[in-house]
Amino acid sequence: DGKDGNELVETEKPKETLEDVGGLEEVKKKIRMNFIFPLQQPELFAAYGKDAGGSLLLFGPPGCGKTFLARAIAGEINANFIHIELQAILSMYVGQSESNLHDLFQQARQNKPCVIFIDELDAMGGSRNTMRQHHDRMLVNQLLLELDGLQSLNDGVFVIGATNTPWYLDSALRRPGRFNHLVFVPPPEELERETILQLKLANKPVDRLQLLKIAKETRHFSGADLEQTVKDAVEHALERSLQSGSIEPITQDDLRTAARKRKATTLEW
Numbered sequence: 001d002g003k004d005g006n007e008l009v010e011t012e013k014p015k016e017t018l019e020d021v022g023g024l025e026e027v028k029k030k031i032r033m034n035f036i037f038p039l040q041q042p043e044l045f046a047a048y049g050k051d052a053g054g055s056l057l058l059f060g061p062p063g064c065g066k067t068f069l070a071r072a073i074a075g076e077i078n079a080n081f082i083h084i085e086l087q088a089i090l091s092m093y094v095g096q097s098e099s100n101l102h103d104l105f106q107q108a109r110q111n112k113p114c115v116i117f118i119d120e121l122d123a124m125g126g127s128r129n130t131m132r133q134h135h136d137r138m139l140v141n142q143l144l145l146e147l148d149g150l151q152s153l154n155d156g157v158f159v160i161g162a163t164n165t166p167w168y169l170d171s172a173l174r175r176p177g178r179f180n181h182l183v184f185v186p187p188p189e190e191l192e193r194e195t196i197l198q199l200k201l202a203n204k205p206v207d208r209l210q211l212l213k214i215a216k217e218t219r220h221f222s223g224a225d226l227e228q229t230v231k232d233a234v235e236h237a238l239e240r241s242l243q244s245g246s247i248e249p250i251t252q253d254d255l256r257t258a259a260r261k262r263k264a265t266t267l268e269w
């Protein structure tokens, strides 16, 4: 299905950097200190006995930038990027799930430096069905094997996990050398929402906008909600442009109308 050769998923080379991620300054700082700078200046960090990497676990409500951050980390260190959706792997037969997971890590090793992003980590272990629990356990064990293997090889493969519900996570995954950096990716605050709106509107024809006002009116919106709001506003402006035959700027009203039609999704978390 449009994927190269016999690779299971596409290996991408993201262009995003941490600059493209709006707000989340604390998170970005932690990522720079633990992942980016140690790779760029290994001698400096070695002098303090601090080395690069380990695996990062991002958690927080949906749509607030976990995937985006993982891509940006790959972008920052000029690495390849492989996105593993655990749900899809779990739906395979016992045995096949594990070998596929192994193949994906293998694919990452062949494409190093490479960031592996494992989404929906909580999908493992949430099941009440005994057969499924056994299946989950086998996959957790395989993942542990892969993570431990990486550490000893120290071979330019970085693993970033994401979950909306870290409290359901198998505790074995949290031991040292595994997902030991746990980072909360919170919903954007007012000023962060303003920044995200700015980022999503950059290089588009806009009227004189008061984005702080929109930010105030979009409490509990995720970054994804804000992105969708801008897309809807663009749609309004486009329709006007088609009617008038010239480029109509996006107005405050376009944004306000779009925002009012949208429900904030971080509240349900």
Ligand code: ATP
Pocket (backbone or CB within 6 Å): 020, 021, 022, 023, 024, 060, 061, 062, 063, 064, 065, 066, 067, 068, 069, 119, 162, 163, 164, 188, 196, 199, 222, 223, 224, 225, 227
């Ligand atoms: P899920 O838990 O559902 O996987 P997520 O936290 O991984 O969600 P992302 O996929 O990173 O969410 O975010 C969805 C989209 O929302 C991104 O593609 C991005 O465009 C936008 N977005 C989210 N947060 C931010 C942010 N802080 N700055 C800029 N864009 C953002």
